[in-house]
Amino acid sequence: MSEEILVNVTPRETRVAVVENGMLQELHIERGSQRGVVGNIYKGKVQRVMPGMQAAFVDIGLERAAFLHANDIFRSTQLDTGEGDDAPASAPMQVQIPITELLRDGAEIVVQVVKDPIGSKGARLTTQISIPSRYMVLLPRSRVLGISARIEDEDERARLKSLMTELAPAAGAYGYIVRTNAEGQPAEALAEDVAYLGRAWKLVEENSASAKVGSCVYEDLSLPLRAVRDLIRRDVEKVKVDSRETCERLREFAAQYMPELAEKIEHYGGARPIFDLYGVEDEIGRALEKEVPLKSGGYLVIDQTEAMTTVDVNTGSFLGQRNLEETVYRTNLEAAQAVARQLRLRNLGGIIIIDFIDMVDAEHRRQVLRTLEKSLARDHAKTTVYDFSPLGLVEMTRKRTVESLQRQLSEPCHECSGRGTVKTAETVTYEIFREIVRAVRQFDAARLLVIASPKVVGRITDEESNAVAELEEFLGKSIRFQADGQYMQEQFDVVLL
Numbered sequence: 083m084s085e086e087i088l089v090n091v092t093p094r095e096t097r098v099a100v101v102e103n104g105m106l107q108e109l110h111i112e113r114g115s116q117r118g119v120v121g122n123i124y125k126g127k128v129q130r131v132m133p134g135m136q137a138a139f140v141d142i143g144l145e146r147a148a149f150l151h152a153n154d155i156f157r158s159t160q161l162d163t164g165e166g167d168d169a170p171a172s173a174p175m176q177v178q179i180p181i182t183e184l185l186r187d188g189a190e191i192v193v194q195v196v197k198d199p200i201g202s203k204g205a206r207l208t209t210q211i212s213i214p215s216r217y218m219v220l221l222p223r224s225r226v227l228g229i230s231a232r233i234e235d236e237d238e239r240a241r242l243k244s245l246m247t248e249l250a251p252a253a254g255a256y257g258y259i260v261r262t263n264a265e266g267q268p269a270e271a272l273a274e275d276v277a278y279l280g281r282a283w284k285l286v287e288e289n290s291a292s293a294k295v296g297s298c299v300y301e302d303l304s305l306p307l308r309a310v311r312d313l314i315r316r317d318v319e320k321v322k323v324d325s326r327e328t329c330e331r332l333r334e335f336a337a338q339y340m341p342e343l344a345e346k347i348e349h350y351g352g353a354r355p356i357f358d359l360y361g362v363e364d365e366i367g368r369a370l371e372k373e374v375p376l377k378s379g380g381y382l383v384i385d386q387t388e389a390m391t392t393v394d395v396n397t398g399s400f401l402g403q404r405n406l407e408e409t410v411y412r413t414n415l416e417a418a419q420a421v422a423r424q425l426r427l428r429n430l431g432g433i434i435i436i437d438f439i440d441m442v443d444a445e446h447r448r449q450v451l452r453t454l455e456k457s458l459a460r461d462h463a464k465t466t467v468y469d470f471s472p473l474g475l476v477e478m479t480r481k482r483t484v485e486s487l488q489r490q491l492s493e494p495c496h497e498c499s500g501r502g503t504v505k506t507a508e509t510v511t512y513e514i515f516r517e518i519v520r521a522v523r524q525f526d527a528a529r530l531l532v533i534a535s536p537k538v539v540g541r542i543t544d545e546e547s548n549a550v551a552e553l554e555e556f557l558g559k560s561i562r563f564q565a566d567g568q569y570m571q572e573q574f575d576v577v578l579l
Contacts, residue, residue, distance in 0.1 A: 084103050084104070085100070085101070085102045085103075085315075085317055085319060086100075086318065086319055086320050086322065086360075087099070087101075087309060087313055087314060087318060087322070088101060088322050088362065089306050089309065089321065089322065089323040089324065089325070089328065089332075090324055090355070090356055090357050091306070091323065091324060091325035091328045093114075094113060094114045095111065095113045095114070096112045096304070096305045096306060096328075097109065097110065097111050097112075097357070098110040098305055098306065098309040099357065099362045101360055101362070102460075104360070104361075105365075105423070106360075106362050106365040106366075107423060107427060107460075108313075108426055108427065108429075109362075109366065109369075109427060109487060110305055110309065111305075111490055111491075112304070112305035118198045119144070119198060120197065120198050120302070120483050121195065121214070122194070122298050122301050122302055123192065123193070123286055123290075123298070123299050123300035124142035124143065124192070124193055124194075124296070124297065124299065125142075125190065125191075125192055125290055125294070125295055125296070125299055126140040126141055126143075126191050126192070126193050126207070126296065127140065127141045127189070127191070127295040128185050128186065128187055128188060128189045128190075128191060129187070130147075130187060131186065131187055132181070133180060133181055136152040136180070137149060137151045137152060137181065138150050138181060138185050139204070140191065142193065142195075142205070142207070142296060143296030143297060143298070144199065144204070144205060146204035146205075147204050148193070148195070148199075148204045148205040148206070148207045149203070149204050149205070149206050149207065150185075150193060150206075150207040150208070151206075152179070152181040154196075154206075154208035154209060154210065155184050155209050190295060191209065192209070192286075192290050193208065194207065194208055194210075194211050194212065196208050196483065198483060198485065200482070200484075200485055200489075201388070209223070210223060211223055211286075212259075213282050213283060213300070214261070215275045215278055215279050215311070215339070216261075216263055216275055216311055216339045216340055217260065217261055217263050217264035217267055217272055217275045218246075218258050218259060218260050218261055218272070218276070219258065219261060220258060220279035220280075220282070220283060221258065222257075222283045223257075224256075224257035225256070225257045226259075227246050227247065227250060227257065227258055227259075227260075228257075228259040229243060229259075229260045230262045230264075232262040233265050235265075238266070242260050242264060242272075245269050245272055246258055246260060249272060249273055249276050250276070256279075256280075256283070258276070260272075275339075278339075282300070285300070286300045306331070306332055307331070307332065307335055310332050310336055310347070311335075311339070312462070313462075314336075314340070314343055314346065318346060319346070320346055321347045321348070322348055323347065323350060324349075324350045326349050326351075329347060329348070333347050365427070366487075366491075369424075369427050369487055369488075370487070370491060370492060372385065374420060374424055375398075376416050376420055377416065378412065378413060378416055380395065380396055380413040380416065380417065381396050382395055382420060382421065382424065383396065384424060384428070384430075386428075386488060386489075389433070390432060391432065391434045391435070392435045393424075393435070393436045393437065395413065395414060395417040395421075395436070395438050395439050396439070397409060397413050397439060407443060407446070410439045410440070410446075411443070411449075411450070414438045414439055414441065414446070414450045415449070415450060417438065418438075418450050418453040418454040418457060419453060419454075419457045421436055421454065422454060422458045422461065423457070425458075425480055426460075428486055428487045428488060429463075429484065429485075429486050429487050430480060430486050431481060431486070432479065432480070432482050433478075433479055434477075434479065435476070435477055436454075436475065436476040436478070437474070438450060438470075438474065438476060441474075447470050451467065451469065451476065454478075455467050463480050463482075463483075464480070464481040465478060465479065465480045465481070466478060466479045496570075497570045497571065497572070504570075504571050504572055505572050507540075507541045507571065508541065510534070510535075510538050510572055511538060511542055514534065514574050514576070515549070515553060518530060518532070518553065518561065519553075519557070521576050521578060522557050522559060525578055527559065528559070528579060529559055529561070529579045530559055530560070530561045530562070530577065530578060530579065531561075531563075531576075531577040531579055532562070532563045532564070532574060532576050533564045533566050533569065533574065534564075534565065534566070534569055534574035534575075535565065535566070535569040535570060535573065535574075536565040536566075536567060537571060538574065539564070539565035540565070542563055543563060
């Protein structure tokens with residue numbers, strides 16, 4: 083599989099694209115005005131403890147107070163030495179100690195952001211500090227030694243476990259999770275990471291002691307550096323950067339932490355924009371649309387709502403060759419691969435419901451589910467897929483830490499306020515008639531002027547002209563209509579003259 087990482091740098095925006103076999107798979111965006119805070123460590127102050135929610139609001143200097151649940155205050159006891167991921171995730175635990183015994187109003191506390199502010203929600207916090215490096219994640223408040231579940235070779239897992247058992251005590255009473263990138267790495271590389279993480283944590287402790295409340299005591303790397311740290315692997319052919327300055331920075335970073343991969347970073351100096359060359363810009367445009375066409379002629383419809391994301395699979399123009407069941411099966415197999423890619427590309431998280439086309443054959447359902455799981459295996463975000471429900475739906479979750487691509491790049495339509503629909507011209511016409519009657523009965527006026535959108539006025543003066551004449555006769559008032567291109571379809575004003 084051919085995989086390339088493209089880095090596009092502009093003064094106010096940096097974008098990183100992951101391209102596999104010529105197709106865009108992931109897009110990461112960082113803007114100067116909206117830089118994410120996930121991974122940052124803050125010195126905060128407890129604003130309010132809420133026993134009823136087993137949580138507290140903490141002031142960390144952001145626009146909205148951040149949220150800290152009691153489960154995220156406990157030490158992680160659910161990561162064992164055989165499991166883990168590239169980053170530690172707090173699994174839900176049974177809360178046994180009331181939050182009032184753990185925190186009090188006004189207390190100062192060192193916390194880490196695990197989820198950016200999304201929509202109206204503030205950032206999500208944890209006291210389980212974790213600092214990632216190239217090959218591992220430091221857990222300074224834990225003693226667990228974990229190996230990423232994505233390292234499947236048992237001999238390699240045992241080797242890494244043995245190495246970390248030797249390295250960890252020498253570095254202090256800290257916990258570590260060995261990341262997927264550590265597979266096949268020598269002991270020297272791991273030792274360097276352990277030393278680096280030890281220095282980083284010492285700096286955090288020093289900064290925390292002297293810092294003011296609401297200040298950041300540790301900031302995660304910028305997007306290009308994170309991309310090199312987290313995304314570059316042995317199967318990545320090239321990392322192309324269109325900024326010479328950023329390219330040099332990435333090479334220096336790679337030379338320090340991953341010298342064997344530094345040669346893969348190269349500067350792109352072509353006249354054509356790098357994202358245009360690989361068709362990334364077109365893919366971004368398509369990723370903002372609801373409908374996703376499939377090669378077979380079928381299509382997906384993706385709806386992102388506050389509660390969940392729904393994906394509907396349709397055969398479209400795909401007629402198949404043998405029978406209906408085979409047509410449905412083929413469409414669903416293609417859709418499963420497309421869904422996995424779209425979730426990754428659009429960075430959709432939370433609860434996801436996939437409505438595959440109904441299949442009678444149980445083996446077909448199993449194969450579709452297997453294809454979906456296999457396609458999700460390359461996703462960096464943690465995913466959990468459940469079996470088909472009695473209604474034929476597949477329920478799954480995908481870990482969400484930042485806003486989706488749509489919410490990063492778009493805003494609610496100012497005309498429909500995000501509903502996705504507007505009232506018809508006919509509906510608005512009858513609303514105007516009702517408002518005219520209401521105004522005449524409430525106020526005394528010789529005549530009335532109605533200002534509305536051209537489409538609505540056009541309908542009133544044409545199709546509804548008889549209704550207007552009847553209304554004028556009924557009210558005994560003259561009514562004049564004026565079209566204004568500045569008015570949206572649902573907007574209108576009834577002016578008394």
